[in-house]
Amino acid sequence: MGGYKIAVLPGDGIGPEVVAEAVKVLGVVGKKFGHTFDLRYADFGGAAIDSSGSPFPPETEITCMNADAVLFGAVGGPKWDSLDPAIRPEKGLLALRKAAGAFANLRPAKLFPELADACYLRPDIVANGIDIMVVRELIGDVYFGEPSGIEVRDGERVGFSNMIYREHEIRRVARVAFETAMKRNKKLCSVDKANVLAVSRLWREVVTEVSKEYPEVELSYMYVDNAAMQLVRNPAAFDVIVTGNLFGDILSDEAAAITGSIGMLPSASVGGPDTPGLYEPVHGSAPDIAGQNLANPVATILSLAMLLRYSLGLAAEADAVEAAVADVLAAGYRTGDIFREGMKRVGCSEMGQLIADRV
Amino acid sequence: MGGYKIAVLPGDGIGPEVVAEAVKVLGVVGKKFGHTFDLRYADFGGAAIDSSGSPFPPETEITCMNADAVLFGAVGGPKWDSLDPAIRPEKGLLALRKAAGAFANLRPAKLFPELADACYLRPDIVANGIDIMVVRELIGDVYFGEPSGIEVRDGERVGFSNMIYREHEIRRVARVAFETAMKRNKKLCSVDKANVLAVSRLWREVVTEVSKEYPEVELSYMYVDNAAMQLVRNPAAFDVIVTGNLFGDILSDEAAAITGSIGMLPSASVGGPDTPGLYEPVHGSAPDIAGQNLANPVATILSLAMLLRYSLGLAAEADAVEAAVADVLAAGYRTGDIFREGMKRVGCSEMGQLIADRV
Numbered sequence: 239m240g241g242y243k244i245a246v247l248p249g250d251g252i253g254p255e256v257v258a259e260a261v262k263v264l265g266v267v268g269k270k271f272g273h274t275f276d277l278r279y280a281d282f283g284g285a286a287i288d289s290s291g292s293p294f295p296p297e298t299e300i301t302c303m304n305a306d307a308v309l310f311g312a313v314g315g316p317k318w319d320s321l322d323p324a325i326r327p328e329k330g331l332l333a334l335r336k337a338a339g340a341f342a343n344l345r346p347a348k349l350f351p352e353l354a355d356a357c358y359l360r361p362d363i364v365a366n367g368i369d370i371m372v373v374r375e376l377i378g379d380v381y382f383g384e385p386s387g388i389e390v391r392d393g394e395r396v397g398f399s400n401m402i403y404r405e406h407e408i409r410r411v412a413r414v415a416f417e418t419a420m421k422r423n424k425k426l427c428s429v430d431k432a433n434v435l436a437v438s439r440l441w442r443e444v445v446t447e448v449s450k451e452y453p454e455v456e457l458s459y460m461y462v463d464n465a466a467m468q469l470v471r472n473p474a475a476f477d478v479i480v481t482g483n484l485f486g487d488i489l490s491d492e493a494a495a496i497t498g499s500i501g502m503l504p505s506a507s508v509g510g511p512d513t514p515g516l517y518e519p520v521h522g523s524a525p526d527i528a529g530q531n532l533a534n535p536v537a538t539i540l541s542l543a544m545l546l547r548y549s550l551g552l553a554a555e556a557d558a559v560e561a562a563v564a565d566v567l568a569a570g571y572r573t574g575d576i577f578r579e580g581m582k583r584v585g586c587s588e589m590g591q592l593i594a595d596r597v
Numbered sequence: 598m599g600g601y602k603i604a605v606l607p608g609d610g611i612g613p614e615v616v617a618e619a620v621k622v623l624g625v626v627g628k629k630f631g632h633t634f635d636l637r638y639a640d641f642g643g644a645a646i647d648s649s650g651s652p653f654p655p656e657t658e659i660t661c662m663n664a665d666a667v668l669f670g671a672v673g674g675p676k677w678d679s680l681d682p683a684i685r686p687e688k689g690l691l692a693l694r695k696a697a698g699a700f701a702n703l704r705p706a707k708l709f710p711e712l713a714d715a716c717y718l719r720p721d722i723v724a725n726g727i728d729i730m731v732v733r734e735l736i737g738d739v740y741f742g743e744p745s746g747i748e749v750r751d752g753e754r755v756g757f758s759n760m761i762y763r764e765h766e767i768r769r770v771a772r773v774a775f776e777t778a779m780k781r782n783k784k785l786c787s788v789d790k791a792n793v794l795a796v797s798r799l800w801r802e803v804v805t806e807v808s809k810e811y812p813e814v815e816l817s818y819m820y821v822d823n824a825a826m827q828l829v830r831n832p833a834a835f836d837v838i839v840t841g842n843l844f845g846d847i848l849s850d851e852a853a854a855i856t857g858s859i860g861m862l863p864s865a866s867v868g869g870p871d872t873p874g875l876y877e878p879v880h881g882s883a884p885d886i887a888g889q890n891l892a893n894p895v896a897t898i899l900s901l902a903m904l905l906r907y908s909l910g911l912a913a914e915a916d917a918v919e920a921a922v923a924d925v926l927a928a929g930y931r932t933g934d935i936f937r938e939g940m941k942r943v944g945c946s947e948m949g950q951l952i953a954d955r956v
């Protein structure tokens with residue numbers, strides 16, 4: 239058999255280093271579980287601008303669209319900051335998400351007990367654990383709604399952006415969220431502002447309709463301002479959150495921040511059954527430490543675990559990768575960004591090898 | 598002279614108790630500083646529904662509009678929850694804000710060092726202090742933008758709410774924020790999502806224009822998702838924040854939550870020079886503890902301090918009230934909601950008297 243096809247986009251800055259470690263781990267998964275992973279590397283971001291003039295060249299798009307999943311590192315850096323915004327590295331990411339129809343962004347905010355010191359919350363709150371999955375709608379809402387613009391009306395400037403959702407956009411992301419909840423603790427909280435916004439009333443209606451297909455999932459609702467409070471007061475109360483693009487942007491970043499270890503957090507962006515899921519660390523390309531074996535590869539390795547779980551359906555393999563990461567942390571190994579007195583400091587490649595050895 | 602005219606709306610639940618303590622404090626301020634405060638009580642909220650059928654009856658509106666400022670407690674309770682939404686107690690608040698043209702909501706999130714234990718953040722972050730003033734635009738944005746609704750298009754339901762700001766709406770709230778910054782540390786952070794939203798690009802443009810009138814104020818900009826992160830990571834970096842209605846709703850509640858003492862937080866809603874400012878505690882009517890002398894009157898007493906400062910221009914008097922609150926906390930007195938082992942537990946009226954005695 240041909241095995242699983244994975245497009246690999248190392249990108250810029252620390253991207254190539256952290257992706258190399260994820261690939262190392264993937265190699266061990268393949269051997270241990272008897273899978274063949276067919277890796278197809280492609281240029282992306284600044285690296286692609288340098289080689290072809292576009293951050294997401296047609297060959298890269300073809301490679302991605304023919305793959306079962308896409309793993310990528312990070313894009314951007316000072317080298318490309320002065321370019322025309324239309325061909326900046328970040329535009330490649332938007333183009334890739336659009337090509338893949340990636341409408342659901344899965345953003346776990348999980349605190350490893352070994353890194354509890356780094357958490358920004360009070361120790362007695364941290365002791366209850368943080369393990370939240372934010373499912374954020376990614377290609378609709380006020381970020382893309384029309385009409386949008388700035389124009390002069392009655393002699394003054396007026397700015398407007400349309401916060402809009404169509405029924406099918408809500409339904410499909412709600413299904414992803416309910417499926418995610420089924421794989422976790424069957425608890426889902428839908429966040430909106432239905433007491434004020436018409437668009438949120440439709441959101442709540444459609445989520446409630448979809449809930450009929452998932453009678454085992456306990457569905458609750460929360461207003462976005464209250465959710466921003468409760469994430470700080472009692473994050474252990476949350477399991478899966480589903481929300482729109484804007485609210486999800488804010489809450490997924492807030493949830494990530496409270497863990498105190500944003501360098502550890504993976505993400506997934508998934509679309510329809512016929513398009514590849516996209517997997518990437520939440521952190522950026524960190525050009526200041528690129529090429530020095532200083533980067534933390536854990537977020538990318540955990541992104542690989544999400545890829546195995548969500549795009550390839552390999553749950554046991556994903557569990558093995560996540561357990562290996564936890565083991566290495568428990569053994570006291572730390573890259574510089576999460577280093578604390580008394581721990582063993584390692585570089586990017588050592589961290590990757592340690593995790594690979596424990597899969 | 599006739600003195601300062603203050604409309605007093607005790608409202609429902611614990612409202613009358615906490616307002617009574619603020620009035621006690623105001624009496625001492627009057628004596629000590631030689632002012633006459635002409636208090637005009639009026640029915641509001643559920644109490645007004647019971648007496649007149651409306652949460653904001655015309656006589657109450659007249660009393661408020663003829664006053665220099667309005668002090669109110671809280672509205673709502675289970676007694677009125679089953680009423681038609683159009684005449685619910687909360688509607689009275691919206692009608693009052695509208696009548697007063699209260700376009701700027703000032704929401705301080707301040708941590709008293711004595712209550713640092715209650716803060717939800719890590720002690721080393723708390724040690725840097727939290728003293729943030731969120732200036733939230735209150736009567737525009739997507740909460741009131743038209744068109745808004747739910748309708749069927751191309752065979753499916755579509756929900757939409759217009760995120761819209763007119764130049765003058767941004768300009769007037771920006772001025773309130775710059776004036777507030779001038780009275781504090783001359784640092785203002787404008788929060789928007791200008792990298793994505795057209796309405797935010799206009800927001801940023803107009804705030805930048807207004808900044809020319811306040812060359813002493815150091816203006817910075819932050820995206821809303823980043824602000825949600827930074828409030829948790831490093832709240833001491835913020836002084837005054839200005840933002841729109843939706844972002845302000847989320848961020849003011851998040852900032853309040855991190856202090857851990859929402860029962861301590863006051864608020865002000867101010868409009869034009871010819872309309873009264875509205876002052877109220879952030880907490881609700883807490884019907885479960887109403888009438889038992891258990892409520893914490895501090896948020897209402899601090900709202901009175903804001904009233905003295907912002908509507909009457911009595912800064913020394915406001916300082917005296919705030920210092921009295923700090924003194925009482927430093928002396929170890931606590932109502933039940935903020936009680937800790939080793940402190941002296943007091944009721945609502947004792948707390949008010951202790952503060953009044955120290956003005």
Ligand SMILES: [Mg+2]
Nearest residue numbers: 487488491822
């Ligand atoms: Mg974000």
Ligand SMILES: [Mg+2]
Nearest residue numbers: 463846847850
């Ligand atoms: Mg709110």
